[in-house]
Amino acid sequence: MGSYKKYVLAVVGCAIVALALMAAPHPAQGPGHGQLISNNALLAGLAPGAVFPFIDTTPNSILRAHIAVTDATSNCAAGAAAPASVQVLVGQAGVALVSVMSTATNTGISTTPGQCVFHVTVTPGQAGVPAAVTDIVVHNAGAGALTGVHAVTATAEVALEAGNREQGDDSTGERR
DSSP states (O other): OHHHHHHHHHHHHHHHHHHHHHHSOOGGGSTTOEEEEEEEEEOTTOOTTOEEEEEEOTTSOEEEEEEEEEEEOSOOSTTOOOOSSEEEEEEETTTEEEEOOSGGGEEEEOSSTTEEEEEEEEOTTSTTOOSOOOEEEEEEOSSSOOOSSOEEEEEEEEEOOHHHHHHTBOTTSOBO
């Protein structure tokens, strides 16, 4: 009879712990935290002048993002020219989008002549970036369609609106 009581006590204890864990807020849902999203794409075939809405977190804001682009360049030394064809624009579509690629984004990383990897970290409200960022857009500023190895990779920490946390929505608007 004593072992039966111990078994029941253990089951009840486990149930209480499980309920407590389910009720506790997840770290990504607490104030000041967001959901991390990541995306990458090859840009071959992007028409001249075309824009590619790469990441859109509307209505949630991007707290911080890091973007890497591979593009053609005549000089792949750190601090040399910005990407020749691929521009990365951040902000809010229909409100304000600004280019974040500059000579400062040229990291000097290259394994193929004429190609270079560019990196930029974006923080809303800093270094000319709009205070509200929900979109990362890739623009082909070149005269022809992109060919060869043109790629973009981005990670973004997205603030989850209070209503979305309570409803269980993620940054894509889909129910979890």
